[in-house]
Amino acid sequence: MTIYALGDKIPEIASTAYVHPQASVIGDVKIGQRVFVAPMASIRGDRGKIEIGDETNVQDGAIIHSDPSFVTRIGRRVNIGHNATIHAECIEDNAAIGMGAVLMLGSKVAEGAMIANSALLHYKAKTEPNKIYAGVPAKYMRNIDPKSDARQAIDEYLDSYVTLTNVYKTDLRKIHE
Ligand SMILES: CC(C)(COP(=O)(O)OP(=O)(O)OC[C@H]1O[C@@H](n2cnc3c(N)ncnc32)[C@H](O)[C@@H]1OP(=O)(O)O)[C@@H](O)C(=O)NCCC(=O)NCCS
Numbered sequence: 001m002t003i004y005a006l007g008d009k010i011p012e013i014a015s016t017a018y019v020h021p022q023a024s025v026i027g028d029v030k031i032g033q034r035v036f037v038a039p040m041a042s043i044r045g046d047r048g049k050i051e052i053g054d055e056t057n058v059q060d061g062a063i064i065h066s067d068p069s070f071v072t073r074i075g076r077r078v079n080i081g082h083n084a085t086i087h088a089e090c091i092e093d094n095a096a097i098g099m100g101a102v103l104m105l106g107s108k109v110a111e112g113a114m115i116a117n118s119a120l121l122h123y124k125a126k127t128e129p130n131k132i133y134a135g136v137p138a139k140y141m142r143n144i145d146p147k148s149d150a151r152q153a154i155d156e157y158l159d160s161y162v163t164l165t166n167v168y169k170t171d172l173r174k175i176h177e
Pocket of ligand 1: 079082
């Protein structure tokens with residue numbers, strides 16, 4: 001794993017989490033139980049603290065960067081899609097961040113909300129729970145009912161990443177340099 005202390009700031013990573021060796025975790029970062037961090041993800045806690053809740057996944061190429069003015073809080077069972085850029089202040093439990101979405105400084109994603117693929121959530125923008133936001137800049141698109149099939153599909157997807165934390169620990173092997 002590519003996990004770096006920065007001075008006295010040392011990442012705290014739960015023993016049940018999985019961080020791929022090509023991901024980078026630096027400094028003041030706390031990672032919860034059964035979190036999956038994919039190759040090329042960068043979680044850089046050099047300017048402030050970053051906390052990631054249990055069963056969240058951070059997919060390939062996603063960037064999470066901190067800021068001195070707040071603790072970056074990412075909740076439980078949050079899906080962070082490939083290449084998302086997270087400079088948000090908080091992403092609450094069960095939220096989903098689409099591929100390539102950009103969450104600007106101090107933005108806040110509410111519980112169960114979804115930020116669509118390629119959306120831009122503006123500086124300090126706030127969202128409401130269980131709603132989808134899309135576009136540049138991101139605007140309200142529609143609701144997502146927590147009991148809907150779509151929500152269930154997201155939950156199954158999250159579960160598959162929880163399973164992968166164990167699969168990668170036991171089955172991943174390099175076969176060529
Ligand atoms: C936003 C989202 C939930 C919409 O899904 P949907 O309701 O099935 O949407 P549809 O494909 O039926 O499209 C409905 C409309 O929204 C538009 N739309 C879809 N995705 C959009 C996006 N990301 N940004 C802007 N508009 C979008 C479509 O063009 C379509 O417009 P139209 O009615 O004018 O033709 C989905 O596109 C999305 O971004 N999901 C995130 C998935 C993800 O990244 N997960 C992480 C896994 S790695």
